Amino acid sequence: MPDLPGLHAGDPARRIPPASVARLTIYLRALNSLIADGTERVSSEELADAAGVNSPILRKDLSHLGSYGTRGVGYDAQFLTRQISSALGLTLDWRVAIIGVGNLGRALAGYPGFVSRGFGIVALVDADQLVVDTEVGYLRVSAVDELEAVLERTRTNIAVLCVPTSVAQEMCDRLVDAGISSILSFAPVVLQVPDHVQVRKVDMSTELQILAYHAQRAQEPDLGPISRAQ
Amino acid sequence: MPDLPGLHAGDPARRIPPASVARLTIYLRALNSLIADGTERVSSEELADAAGVNSPILRKDLSHLGSYGTRGVGYDAQFLTRQISSALGLTLDWRVAIIGVGNLGRALAGYPGFVSRGFGIVALVDADQLVVDTEVGYLRVSAVDELEAVLERTRTNIAVLCVPTSVAQEMCDRLVDAGISSILSFAPVVLQVPDHVQVRKVDMSTELQILAYHAQRAQEPDLGPISRAQ
DNA sequence: TCCTGTGAACTCGTTCACAGCG
């Protein structure tokens, strides 16, 4: 099937491969840091180094957005930042509610990288009466009974789930019923949600276990097939 | 090249694809939860459902470890748990040091899922004199000046980096120089490390941005190539 | 007959080499 007229690489309708989307967020951070250091123009090689990838894959990733570089020269750092932000939808305003204000929820509420780049925390919700109505990072904590009302009033479009594992699915169901379709979960469980809901998981125990796997293999190099063959 | 004698699928020397390793940790959790509910035997279909994957890929993942199921029946939940744990290296003891005892470091120190399954927190380290020598979750916080001595004394083999972005690379270098080769970082930067060092990153702002990308696309269904073609 | 284990087909992602433009 030939491309339709008006549908070139830079068209926002063109879906960006998931692996590219993940890397685009890294490029954005690398660009920020380069711009902070006074960089105006950057080559694919330089940006790739800063992002910890190789330059062909960076160019291929950027090509999904369109042709925003200058051949023989490189990319305008500011302009490229805007293009990536726009492609990722970071120019819209994202209203984040943190559900569960324990140690982790508190850490997130105070996390500076959270507020930057279009994400604003608009609500904190907790079940513990000792926490409800206290102030955490300039926001008053709401009671979980009022969850649905708070989500509606604040026009929350992203929820961050920091509740104990045992109530994570239940709370997730309430979020979905309240019309939330983007959830970032810190609970170490597989959440069951309808197809239209996007769930991303941040999971420290999985990451630790992956580290353990690699460390274990590094400890036993003599078990490798090559050395065993000799 | 034919397989060498003694090198079958279940041999620990056989490298497990990264994508499978990540899922194996999920199966482990799903199995735990099934066992807690009294399950003794489980089919690939049931376990796959609990883990949120399809059954062929679960069977393929398990086949990297060996043939631990019974055809026509399924898997013994306890036995399979032991086999996966062993393949991931979770039977060894992993000594974790938390570097940076801010909000996030504190949250991790108290995180129950952390201590379970072979991971034990053995040290807390911070640069803030107000925090040093205080007790956090039954451990005394050590000064960052003593980092190298603490890592050696506690025989730390995994470090968790929860320090501010600005000092993350510097602290990472010190960890590497002190002989640490497994690092879990919460800092939103690309850490430069030698090849033999494994770094895993947990990155909330990346995850949020990925959610934003999908939510943005869901908001504008009319831009899809199919509907535009009509 | 049931459900596991696995080659073979296929899809997705990465690497490469170079055409093309400034």
Next chain:
DNA sequence: CGCTGTGAACGAGTTCACAGGA
């Protein structure tokens, strides 16, 4: 001439269909 943008080759990962043992 330099660096971007991209088709084409390659490799990793997933799906499928079914062979094969309990």
